[in-house]
Amino acid sequence: MPTYDLEKLFQERIDQEIKIEPKDWMPDAYRKTNLRQISQHAHSEIVGMLPEGNWISRAPSLKRKAILLAKVQDEAGHGLYLYSAAETLGQSREQMINDLHSGKAKYSSIFNYPTLTWADIGAIGWLVDGAAIMNQVMLTRTSYGPYARAMVRICKEESFHQRQGFETLLVLSKGTPAQRAMCQDAINRWWWPALMMFGPRDSESSNSDLSMKWKIKRKSNDELRQQFVDMIAEQVKLLGMQLPDPALKWNAARNHYDFGDINWEEFWQVVKGNGPCNKERLEARKKAWEEGQWVREAAAAYAAKNKTRNKAA
Amino acid sequence: MRNSIIDYTLYLADSALILGQRNGDWCGHGPILEQDIAITNITLDLIGQARSFYQYAASLIGGDSTEDSLAYLRGEREFKNCLLAERPNGDWGQTILRQFLFSNFQRELYTVLTQHTDQTLAAIAEKSLKEVNYHCRWSSEWVVRLGDGTDESHLKMKTALENLWPYTGELFKGADYEIAVGMDPSSLHTPWFNQVEKVLQEATLPISSTEHIFMHTGGKQGVHSEQLGFLLTELQYMQRAYPGSNW
Numbered sequence: 001m002p003t004y005d006l007e008k009l010f011q012e013r014i015d016q017e018i019k020i021e022p023k024d025w026m027p028d029a030y031r032k033t034n035l036r037q038i039s040q041h042a043h044s045e046i047v048g049m050l051p052e053g054n055w056i057s058r059a060p061s062l063k064r065k066a067i068l069l070a071k072v073q074d075e076a077g078h079g080l081y082l083y084s085a086a087e088t089l090g091q092s093r094e095q096m097i098n099d100l101h102s103g104k105a106k107y108s109s110i111f112n113y114p115t116l117t118w119a120d121i122g123a124i125g126w127l128v129d130g131a132a133i134m135n136q137v138m139l140t141r142t143s144y145g146p147y148a149r150a151m152v153r154i155c156k157e158e159s160f161h162q163r164q165g166f167e168t169l170l171v172l173s174k175g176t177p178a179q180r181a182m183c184q185d186a187i188n189r190w191w192w193p194a195l196m197m198f199g200p201r202d203s204e205s206s207n208s209d210l211s212m213k214w215k216i217k218r219k220s221n222d223e224l225r226q227q228f229v230d231m232i233a234e235q236v237k238l239l240g241m242q243l244p245d246p247a248l249k250w251n252a253a254r255n256h257y258d259f260g261d262i263n264w265e266e267f268w269q270v271v272k273g274n275g276p277c278n279k280e281r282l283e284a285r286k287k288a289w290e291e292g293q294w295v296r297e298a299a300a301a302y303a304a305k306n307k308t309r310n311k312a313a
Numbered sequence: 314m315r316n317s318i319i320d321y322t323l324y325l326a327d328s329a330l331i332l333g334q335r336n337g338d339w340c341g342h343g344p345i346l347e348q349d350i351a352i353t354n355i356t357l358d359l360i361g362q363a364r365s366f367y368q369y370a371a372s373l374i375g376g377d378s379t380e381d382s383l384a385y386l387r388g389e390r391e392f393k394n395c396l397l398a399e400r401p402n403g404d405w406g407q408t409i410l411r412q413f414l415f416s417n418f419q420r421e422l423y424t425v426l427t428q429h430t431d432q433t434l435a436a437i438a439e440k441s442l443k444e445v446n447y448h449c450r451w452s453s454e455w456v457v458r459l460g461d462g463t464d465e466s467h468l469k470m471k472t473a474l475e476n477l478w479p480y481t482g483e484l485f486k487g488a489d490y491e492i493a494v495g496m497d498p499s500s501l502h503t504p505w506f507n508q509v510e511k512v513l514q515e516a517t518l519p520i521s522s523t524e525h526i527f528m529h530t531g532g533k534q535g536v537h538s539e540q541l542g543f544l545l546t547e548l549q550y551m552q553r554a555y556p557g558s559n560w
Binding site: 046049050053056057058059060061062063064065066069070072073076077079080083118171175176178179284287288289291292293294295296297298299301302305 | 385406
C-alpha cells in the first residue's frame with residue numbers, strides 16, 4: 001500500500017488554487033485557523049448589529065429608518081452564512097456562541113466604539129464597511145471553499161452598504177452647519193479605529209505567515225491598510241471633509257499616501273476588553289441569548305411533540 | 314369626506330408605524346438569529362406600509378406636508394394608532410401575540426379595503442395584503458409553538474393573552490372617520506375572531522377566559538397610554554432637534 005504525504009498533497013492543492021472542501025483532509029492548524037477566523041467574522045457581524053441598531057429607533061426619516069433596518073438585517077444574514085460555513089469545520093453554532101459569551105472567541109474591536117450621533121451610522125457604512133470590504137474581497141479567493149463562497153455573497157451586500165454610508169454622509173456634508181459638524185466629528189472619531197481594523201503591523205502579526213502559505217490570507221495587514229488609506233483619502237475630498245491626520249500626504253515616489261502613526265496602545269487596550277463599549281456589547285448579546293432560552297426550549301419541545309404526534313398518526 | 318379620508322389614512326399609517334417602531338427594538342436582540350431576521354422583515358413591511366399611507370395623506374393635505382412631517386412632527390394627541398400597536402414589547406411571547414392579533418386584524422381590514430372606491434387606498438391595501446398574509450402565518454406558527462411548547466412558554470403566552478386581549482375591542486369599534494369613509498370595522502370582528510380562536514385553540518390557549526373583559530379605547534381618537542409619549546420622543550428626536558434639515 002503506497003503511503004502519501006498528506007500535508008504535501010494538501011499544499012499542492014493550495015498551490016494549484018484548488019479549493020479545500022469540508023470533507024478533504026486538512027492540517028489541524030488549517031482547520032483551527034479557519035474556524036477561529038470564520039467564527040470571529042460571524043461574531044463580528046452579530047455584535048456589529050448593536051452599534052448600528054442603536055440608531056434604528058431614532059433614524060431621522062422613515063426612508064433612513066427602512067434603509068438602516070435592512071442593513072442591520074443584512075448583517076444578521078451574513079452572520080448566518082458565516083456560522084454555517086464555520087459549522088462545516090466541525091463546531092456547532094451553539095458552541096461558537098458560547099465561546100463568544102465566555103470571552104474565548106473574539107469579534108472585531110471596531111464594534112466596541114459607541115455610535116454617538118446619526119453621522120456615525122454614515123461613518124460606519126463608509127469607513128468600517130469600507131475597511132471590511134478590503135479584507136473580504138481578498139477572502140472571496142481564500143482557499144477554504146465554504147468561506148470563499150460565503151464571502152462572494154457578503155461582498156456584494158457590503159459594497160452596497162458602503163455606498164449607502166457614503167451617501168448618508170454626503171447628504172450631511174451638503175446640509176446645515178450642524179449637520180456638517182456632525183459629519184466631520186464622526187469621521188474624526190471613526191478614522192483611526194477603522195485603520196486599526198486591519199490588525200497589527202506585519203512585523204507584529206503572529207498569525208500571518210502560515211495564513212499566507214495556506215492562502216487563507218493573500219495580502220498582508222499593511223498592504224490592505226495602505227490600499228484603504230489610498231481609497232478613502234480620495235473619497236473624503238468629495239465630502240469636503242478632512243481626515244484627522246496631519247501626516248496624510250500623497251507620496252509620488254511610493255505612489256501611495258503616507259499617513260501618521262496608529263495609536264497601538266489604544267488598539268491593544270480595546271482588544272484586551274478596555275474599549276468604551278466592550279462590556280455593553282457582550283452583555284447585550286448574553287442578555288438576548290439568555291432571555292431567548294425559554295423560546296428556543298419551547299420551539300424544541302413543540303417540534304418533539306409534533307414528531308411524536310406524526311408518528312402516532 | 315376629504316378630511317375623513319385623511320384621518321382614516323393617518324389611522325392606518327400611525328398603527329403600522331407605531332407597531333413597526335416597537336418591533337424595531339428587537340433587531341439585534343432576538344432569541345435566535347433566524348427570528349431576529351424574521352421580525353425585522355415584518356418591521357420593514359410595516360414601515361413600508363406606513364410610508365405609503367403617509368405619502369398619500371401628505372398628498373391630500375398638500376402644502377409642506379410630507380411623510381416625514383406627518384410621522385415626526387405631530388404630537389401624542391394627534392396620533393390615531395390603535396392602542397394595541399403601542400403596547401410594550403414585553404417578552405418575545407407578548408411581541409408575537411401582539412403581532413398575531415394585529416396582523417389578523419390587518420388581513421381582514423385590507424381585504425375589505427382592496428374594494429374601496431378610493432383607488433389609492435385600495436392599491437396600498439392590495440400590495441400590503443401579500444405581506445400581511447406572511448405576518449399572519451409566521452406569528453400564528455409562533456403562537457402555536459409557544460402556547461403548546463413547554464409549561465413555561467404556555468404560562469407566558471397565557472399572561473400575554475390576558476395583557477393584550479383588552480386592547481382588541483378597540484379595533485372593531487368604528488371611529489367617526491372610519492364610519493364616514495364607509496369602513497365600519499364592526500363587520501370584521503366575526504372573521505377575525507374565528508381565525509384567532511382557531512389558532513389559539515391549536516396553541517392550547519384558553520380563549521373562554523377572555524370573554525366579558527373590559528375593552529380599552531381612545532387610541533383612534535388620540536387618547537393614548539402614557540408610553541406613547543416616550544415612544545414618540547425617541548422616534549421624533551432628530552427632526553425635533555434639527556428642524557428643517559434634509560437627511
